[in-house]
Amino acid sequence: MSNQREKLFTDFPPVSTDEWIEVVTNDLKGADFQKKLVWRTKEGFNVKPFYRADDIDGFKALENLPGQFPYVRGTKKDNNWYVRQEIKVVDFADANKKALVLLEKGVNSFGFKLPKHQLSSENLAILLNGIAPDKVELNFSTCISKTIDLAKLVVDYIKGQNLDVMKCYGSVEFDPFRKILKKGIDEPEWVEKAVEIVKITSPLPRFRSIIVTGNMLNDAGAYSYQELGFSLSYGNQVLSKLIENGIEPSTAAKKIKFKFGVGSNYFMEIAKFRAARWLWAEVVNAYKPPCPHDCDNKADDGTCRCAAKMNVHAITSAFNQSLYDPYVNMLRSQTEAMSATLGSVDSLTVRPFDEAFEAPTEFAERIAVNQQLLLKEEAHFDKVTDPSSGSYYIETLTRSLAEQAWKLFIDTEEAGFYNSLKSGLVQDAINKTAEERFNALANRREILLGTNQYPNFNEIMSDKIDESATGSGCGCGNTQGSTPLKSLNKNRLADQFNELRLDTEKSGKRPKVFMLTIGNLAMRLARSQFSSNFFASAGYEIIDNLGFKTVEEGVKAAKEKGADVIVLCSSDDEYPQYAPETYEMLKDSNELLVVAGAPACMDELKAQGVEHFINVKSNVLETLKMFNDRLL
Incomplete structure (x- = not known):
């Protein structure tokens, strides 16, 4: 069979890239190849419509296997990851019961968030009763003011179990810059605290204690290259300070854990995790950490290669979770989970689909766990490990994203990450990106299904919102006597559309939008569908129609239905006739006339009194706000 294949391929001469482009250019019939088919990403590089072997010629990653430095293909030979569930502890016994049930359902990692005023060895023992630290990954967090105390309790507990500490994996999460990023509160003693917690957790070599929360940047709306570039600078800032303060380089690197968010840009997110491991390996390698053991994973000069392994915990994005049509959040988080696991992360948390508006229900949490189990037990x-290796497209994305992130890393390193936070450089950059994405959503250049495109027309959500479930955590720390620092954006992408639609619900009046479809069949149907989705994004009642023979018949039907807005849906060629006729019938009425489209005669129609037009260039959010002001 192989011989037959070889003979078959000899019948077809190789085709060069130039020949492919020539064929594509001919098919474009004069259109510019770069403008028509080349996509400029938000990360700042171009993506071509097709890739070939010569695009990745010379990529060093192609020569590596999983588990080999610089770990583009993963830090281990297999692709097993921890299925993690977050548990906010209120009652320690109840949290323990919940954890034991989850263990039976396939969870093998926990993120326990503990109340700061109830930290004690007794409560920790209650929480972990029946949970084996050498079989389950255990991660603990609490208010940053009590993280040192928590670390001591965890170390004492695990040492007291007489276990092999080399089999105990997890973390006690100390995030040096969380207060700045989240609340704009400085943490001037972060270096001393970081050094102390590393020393406290040293008896647990497989427990990480410094957490680089790149996921906070992701949840604030950052582009992939920003999340990656700033996270690298964040990690390097901490790493360098630990080494300066007497921590051995290999120990310091092995105490750092990265948290990354996962967005819905499927292939870009896979590339992000591959690029992250690669760049972090190069950062750590620059310190030449000596290998403290006689192992087979060190460079010829004795540099520890294990220290260069990035430990990555991925969390599906909160930024793109929506209030309306929340089941779509499951679809988003599923593709995000696929990106993370194909990108070979070490552990993963899938957010419950209802997290944006309530304390997650038991059903939502069960589905979130099952989403990961499906990937393991059904999709395998x-x-x-790293099935994307060799893909011309993903390999190119990995390299391009790495280059952009590295540029940002170098720029940030000039001042240092901490100083960049204090000056607001990091926050300004990400908040600017968030604003760009809000505007893109408003103009439908970015699509969020169920929010600004294909909304669930008749959905009601105002009675499902639990305000108490959206708190911002503990309120420790204050800015008295000091100037508050800038913090990150806290709004989700869909928030402005959510507010718009909630205003409609709370007003007690639901405006009726009537589609006056007439004329050209294809155009009236297309514009009717566009207009229905447009106005349904504000929660208006949509009354669609198959078509009318005359404008008079359509206006009569609209009035009978009690319409507040009448949308004329026809073709550009027919608007010069139908639009003035419709306007004349409605000019003395309360109904608002809207023309769907941007016909060449728009200025003439405006001169005749037609005021409202909606089309693909309309700012959906601002237009709907205007209608809310007029109608509610």
């Missing part, structure tokens, strides 16, 4: 994602 854990059976193949």
Whole structure:
């Protein structure tokens, strides 16, 4: 069979890239190839419509296997990851019961968030009763003011179990810059605290204690290259300070854990995790950490290669979770989970689909766990390591994203990450990106299904919102006597559309939008569908129609239905006739006339009194705000 294949391929001469482009250019019939088919990403590089082997010629990653430095293909030979569930502890016994049930359902990692005023060895023992630290990954967090105390309790507890500490994996999460990023509160003693917690957790070599929360940047709306570039600078700032303060380089690197968010840009997110491991390996390698053991994973000069392994915990994005049509959040988080696991992360948390508006229900949490189990037990994602290796497209994305992130890393390093936070450089950059994305959503250049495109027309959500479930955590720390620092954006992408639609619900009046469809069949149907989605994004009642023979018949039907807005849906060629006729019938009425489209005669129609037009260039959010002001 192989011989037959070889003979078959000899019948077809190789085709060069130039020949492919020539064919594509001919098919474009004079259109510019770069403008028509080349996509400029938000990360700042171009993506071509097709890639070939010569695009990745010379990529060093192609020569590596999973588990080999610089770890583009993963830090281990397999692709098994921890299925993690977050548990906010209120009652320690109840949290323990919940954890034991989850263990039976396939969870093998926990993120326990503990109340700061109830930290004690007794409560910790209650929480972990029946949970084996050498079989389950355990991660603990609390208010930053009590993280040192928590670390001591965890170390004492695990040492007291007489276990092999080399089999105990997890973390006690100390995030040096969380207060700045979240609340704009400085943490001037972060270096001393970081050094102390590393020393406290040293008896647990497999427990990480410094957490680089790149996911906070992701949840604030950052582009992939920003999340990656700033996270690298964040990690390097901490790493350098630990080494300066007497921590061995290999120990310091092994105490750092990265948290990354996962957005919905499927292939870009896969590339992000591959690029992250690569760049962090180069950062750590620059310190030449000596290998403290006689192992087979060190460079010829004795540099520890294990220290260069990035430990990555991925969390599906909160930024793109929506209030309306919340089941779509499951679809988003599923593709995000696929990106993370194909990108070979070490552990993963899938956010419950209802997290944006209530304390997650038992059903939502169960689905979130099952989303990961599906990838393992049905899709077998854990059976193949780095399946994207060799993909011309993903390999190119990995390299391009790495280059952009590295540029940002170098720029940030001039001042240092901490100083960049204090000056607001990091926050300004990400908040600017968030604003760009809000505007893109408003103009439908970015689509959020169920929010600004294909909304669930008749959905009601105002009675499902639990305000108490959206708190911002503890209120420790204050800015008295000091100037508050800038913080990150806290709004989700869909928030402005959510507010718009909630205003409609709370007003007690639901405006009726009537589609006056007439004329050209294809155009009236297309514009009717566009207009229905447009106005349904504000929660208006949509009354669609198959078509009318005359404008008079359509206006009569609209009035009978009690319409507040009448949308004329026809073709550009027919608007010069139908639009003035409709306007004349409505000019003395309360109904608002809207023309769907941007016909060449728009200025003439405006001169005749037609005021409202909606089309693909309309700012959906601002237009709907205007209608809310007029109608509610």
